[in-house]
Structures are given as structure tokens and as C-alpha cells.
Amino acid sequence: MNKMSLIKKVLTYLFCSLLTSVTYAQTVITIATDETSGRPWIWEAGKIFNENNPGVELELYKLVEKKLDIKFKFLRLPWVRAKLYLQSGKIDGMFPTSFKTEREYWAFYPRNKPFDNIAWSNFKKSPEFKMDNNLVKVLGELSHSKKTRNIxxxxxxxxxxxxxxxxxxxxxxxxxxxxxxxxxxxxxxxxxxxxxxxxxxxxxxxxxxxxxxxxxxxxxxxxxxxxxxxxxxxxxxxxxxxxxxxxxxxSYYLAFSESFMMRNSNTAEKIWQGIEDIKKTAEFSIILQKYSTLTESN
CATH class of the missing domain: 3.40.190.10 (Periplasmic binding protein-like II)
Incomplete structure (x- = not known):
């Protein structure tokens, strides 16, 4: 084998390896919550989560990761800062987020119809933008079945x-x-x-x-x-x-930023559907029972 053929084979191998790593790279989605503890949903306060018992909501998201082959990067921030980060697109999502009409311009919730980024872009340019009663026509009604919990x-x-x-x-x-x-x-x-x-x-x-x-x-x-x-x-x-x-x-939801929805609305829809589906499973019932037992013992 001459030197040129060897170089070609090495370059071909490296190129194929690169393609493979790109193909199988997981989507990483940065989502934030605050630094408070709200058992059983978020077990401990602070900057990091308890590794063994992070809370029901964190374990729910871990099941979503497994189901969809995605990866969540979790941040803990003061609530006001997390809201600002979501508005500016510095984070992809925030939880647990309740619905308020003044938030729906920058926090996107699960709806009864898929997000249409073209329709949303056109709506933002129209004189009707910032009129609360028109957002339902563009975005659809809230899908309450895709909430994570009530508080x-x-x-x-x-x-x-x-x-x-x-x-x-x-x-x-x-x-x-x-x-x-x-x-x-x-x-x-x-x-x-x-x-x-x-x-x-x-x-x-x-x-x-x-x-x-x-x-x-x-x-x-x-x-x-x-x-x-x-x-x-x-x-x-x-x-x-x-x-x-x-x-x-x-009712509380995992809400996504506008920039994330414009780029990855299909992923957001799959995550919301995954939350709804997983909450009906025996696996999730076991998680609820686990934290019920932990709560009783503390």
C-alpha cells in the first residue's frame, strides 16, 4: 500500500467517525428551576440536586430523557433570574411554571395544537400582537394533561x-x-x-x-x-x-423559551407528550410511592 492510499484510508475513517458521532449525539436541552426545596417534587434546596433522591419531577424528566434519547442539563437559579434567562433565550426551558397571560409571550406551554413558528412570526408582526385574547387563536388552548403537577x-x-x-x-x-x-x-x-x-x-x-x-x-x-x-x-x-x-x-408545566420553540418545536412537543405518557405508567407510580415512603420517614 503506497503512502497516498494510506492517507486516504485514514481520512475516510476519520470522516466516517465524525459522521457517526454527529448522528448519534444526543440533543442537550438546558432547563432551570429555583433553589428551593418543595418535597416530594424537588427534594433538597441548593445549587445542586440530591443524586440519589432528586425529587419526583427530576425523576420524571430522567424518564423523558430515556424515552426520547435526549439529555437535560439542569440549572438551579433564583426564580427571577431564571425568568429573565428564559425571556432572553439563555436557557431553553424552566420548571415548574404556572400559566399567566403576561408570561405567554415569552414562556411557551403545551397546547392542544402543535406550535407553528411561521404563524407565530406573522402574528408578532401584526397589530394584534400583545392583545391577550388573540393568543389562543394562534397558540391554541392549554393542554392540562401535559402538566407536571398541581400546587x-x-x-x-x-x-x-x-x-x-x-x-x-x-x-x-x-x-x-x-x-x-x-x-x-x-x-x-x-x-x-x-x-x-x-x-x-x-x-x-x-x-x-x-x-x-x-x-x-x-x-x-x-x-x-x-x-x-x-x-x-x-x-x-x-x-x-x-x-x-x-x-x-x-397547574405547573415545563415551559420553553421562544428561541427554543422556533428552533425545536417538534422536540418540545415530544417532551410534553412524553410527560403525559410517562405519568400514566407503572414506572412513574413506583417513583411516587418511593417519595411517599421517604416523606413519611422524614
């Missing part, structure tokens, strides 16, 4: 406090009373519209500490997050109780 918001207060929620309105709240909330959470605008004075923090633990110090009158937040923190710090927060009537229940 309830409750009022938390000190034992003996007269503040309460009767299912329709807050009781025994003066204009001087402040309610602790987490910055960027969907319920905040509703509470503000009800005339409540809000004390915003970036971390629910700060709200709990402020309540114990008497700096705020109550907290309105997701039960998964507050219940988890109270359970983990029973002595510190032993004087805090939850009002029994739910204030609001939201």
Missing part, C-alpha cells in the same frame, strides 16, 4: 394570630400588616390586587424567619415549599401553622 398556595401564620383566609377574602388584616411572598411567584399580583401589602423576598426561608420575628403578619406561598421548610426545621418554626383553606391551586 396549592396557603396562608401561614403564627399560632394565636387572628389573620385568616375564609375561601374568598382575608380576615383581620389591617393596612399596616405585611404578607410575606417570594419575588416572581404567580400569586403575587392577585394578592396585590386584593389590596394586601406585600413583603417580597427571594427565598421563602427569609419569609419564615421574618414571620417568627414578627416583622410580617403572615406568608402566602406554595405548600410544598413552606411545608418542607417547616418539617426540616421543626423546632425553629414550631409556632407557625397553616390556615386550612386553600387560596389558589395552580
Amino acid at each position: 396549592g398556595y396557603y396562608l401561614y401564620k403564627l399560632k394565636g394570630s387572628k389573620i385568616d383566609w375564609d375561601g374568598h377574602k382575608f380576615l383581620n388584616v389591617s393596612k399596616f400588616d405585611e404578607i410575606g411572598v417570594t419575588t416572581g411567584y404567580s400569586i403575587n399580583s392577585k394578592l396585590a390586587d386584593m389590596g394586601l401589602k406585600l413583603s417580597k423576598t427571594i427565598n421563602p426561608m427569609q419569609s419564615l424567619q421574618m414571620l417568627m420575628l414578627g416583622r410580617i403578619t403572615g406568608i402566602v406561598n406554595m405548600e410544598t415549599i413552606i411545608d418542607t421548610n417547616i418539617s426540616l426545621h421543626k423546632e425553629q418554626f414550631s409556632k407557625i401553622i397553616k390556615s386550612p383553606i386553600i387560596i389558589q391551586e395552580n
Whole structure:
């Protein structure tokens, strides 16, 4: 074999190897959540997830990875920053995200019809853009079956406090009373519209500490997050109780950025469908049971 033939064979081998690696490379999708713990869905707080028990939602996404041969890159960021990153396209997706009309211009949720990037591009150029009642015509109705979970918001207060929620309105709240909330959470605008004075923090633990110090009158937040923190710090927060009537229940989704949808809407649709399908499986039921057992033992 002459030198030229050997070089050709080597180059051909390298080229074929490159093609093979490109062909079988997994799609990597960057999705973010915040740094709080909301058991059983997200097991621990912090910058990283518990390797063995990350939480129900993380294990759900792991099953989606396996089903679709994709790879999620998970980030944990302050919620407000994650929202900004989704708006700017610095991340591909964000979870758990509840639906709000002002978000649907930059956070894309599963709908009852496939995303049409041409129709969306044309709509953005039209005078109807930014009119809430027209988005359903372009995007379709929300597909609730593709949600990851529901979460309830409750009022938390000190034992003996007269503040309460009767299912329709807050009781025994003066204009001087402040309610602790987490910055960027969907319920905040509703509470503000009800005339409540809000004390915003970036971390629910700060709200709990402020309540114990008497700096705020109550907290309105997701039960998964507050219940988890109270359970983990029973002595510190032993004087805090939850009002029994739910204030609001939201459905939560994995939402994608506009830039991701414009490039990979088919992948997004497959992921949402995968979430719906996997939640019906015995494998997912085993995961739910696993975390139910872990919750009972903690």
C-alpha cells in the first residue's frame, strides 16, 4: 500500500467517525428551576440536586430523557433570574411554571395544537400582537394533561394570630400588616390586587424567619415549599401553622423559551407528550410511592 492510499484510508475513517458521532449525539436541552426545596417534587434546596433522591419531577424528566434519547442539563437559579434567562433565550426551558397571560409571550406551554413558528412570526408582526385574547387563536388552548403537577398556595401564620383566609377574602388584616411572598411567584399580583401589602423576598426561608420575628403578619406561598421548610426545621418554626383553606391551586408545566420553540418545536412537543405518557405508567407510580415512603420517614 503506497503512502497516498494510506492517507486516504485514514481520512475516510476519520470522516466516517465524525459522521457517526454527529448522528448519534444526543440533543442537550438546558432547563432551570429555583433553589428551593418543595418535597416530594424537588427534594433538597441548593445549587445542586440530591443524586440519589432528586425529587419526583427530576425523576420524571430522567424518564423523558430515556424515552426520547435526549439529555437535560439542569440549572438551579433564583426564580427571577431564571425568568429573565428564559425571556432572553439563555436557557431553553424552566420548571415548574404556572400559566399567566403576561408570561405567554415569552414562556411557551403545551397546547392542544402543535406550535407553528411561521404563524407565530406573522402574528408578532401584526397589530394584534400583545392583545391577550388573540393568543389562543394562534397558540391554541392549554393542554392540562401535559402538566407536571398541581400546587396549592396557603396562608401561614403564627399560632394565636387572628389573620385568616375564609375561601374568598382575608380576615383581620389591617393596612399596616405585611404578607410575606417570594419575588416572581404567580400569586403575587392577585394578592396585590386584593389590596394586601406585600413583603417580597427571594427565598421563602427569609419569609419564615421574618414571620417568627414578627416583622410580617403572615406568608402566602406554595405548600410544598413552606411545608418542607417547616418539617426540616421543626423546632425553629414550631409556632407557625397553616390556615386550612386553600387560596389558589395552580397547574405547573415545563415551559420553553421562544428561541427554543422556533428552533425545536417538534422536540418540545415530544417532551410534553412524553410527560403525559410517562405519568400514566407503572414506572412513574413506583417513583411516587418511593417519595411517599421517604416523606413519611422524614
